[in-house]
Amino acid sequence: xxxxxxxxxxxxxxxxxxxxxxxxxxxxxxxxxxxxxxxxxxxxxxxxxxxxxxxxxxxxxxxxxxxxxxxxxxxxxxxxxxxxxxxxxxxxxxxxxxxxxxxxxxxxxxxxxxxxxxxxxxxxxxxxxxxxxxxxxxxxxxxxxxxxxxxxxxxxxxxxxxxxxxxxxxxxxxxxxxxxxxx
Numbered sequence: 001x002x003x004x005x006x007x008x009x010x011x012x013x014x015x016x017x018x019x020x021x022x023x024x025x026x027x028x029x030x031x032x033x034x035x036x037x038x039x040x041x042x043x044x045x046x047x048x049x050x051x052x053x054x055x056x057x058x059x060x061x062x063x064x065x066x067x068x069x070x071x072x073x074x075x076x077x078x079x080x081x082x083x084x085x086x087x088x089x090x091x092x093x094x095x096x097x098x099x100x101x102x103x104x105x106x107x108x109x110x111x112x113x114x115x116x117x118x119x120x121x122x123x124x125x126x127x128x129x130x131x132x133x134x135x136x137x138x139x140x141x142x143x144x145x146x147x148x149x150x151x152x153x154x155x156x157x158x159x160x161x162x163x164x165x166x167x168x169x170x171x172x173x174x175x176x177x178x179x180x181x182x183x
Contacts, residue, residue, distance in 0.1 A: 057139070065150050067128050068149060073125070089126065109123075
């Protein structure tokens with residue numbers, strides 16, 4: 001039980017560090033060789049559909065759950081800097097397109113990130129992994145901050161608007177009217 005409390009406290013500290021300050025100012029991260037972001041190609045190729053505790057959701061080539069930030073669009077990327085460390089974008093090499101694997105029915109495209117890299121998207125929604133998911137099938141990022149959600153094969157949010165499930169980490173309440181969660 002003590003380990004669970006320590007892990008929960010550590011997670012809250014990480015979320016607080018990644019939380020929004022309420023500012024609309026966009027920042028961009030410099031991509032380096034040590035970036036935690038995994039490209040769709042490096043992760044084993046195609047974006048496909050895998051089974052998780054949430055049901056069938058989009059996964060990368062290693063079976064890791066893919067998420068989207070509901071406050072983003074193809075033309076408004078806000079998860080940069082420290083946020084992109086917690087929520088690594090699914091990037092593709094310049095000039096490449098993400099490949100739809102088994103079960104994907106939405107349209108995979110590429111969007112341009114503020115740092116110049118290209119990010120995989122489904123139906124215009126940029127795709128991310130969650131650093132708290134350590135193995136295929138993990139869904140610890142689901143519902144974080146009420147703005148991060150896994151996606152179905154068609155690209156729609158899984159469980160958006162529903163009460164967070166048992167795998168949803170606790171987030172901190174903010175007083176600025178914005179929601180934490182690393183964006």
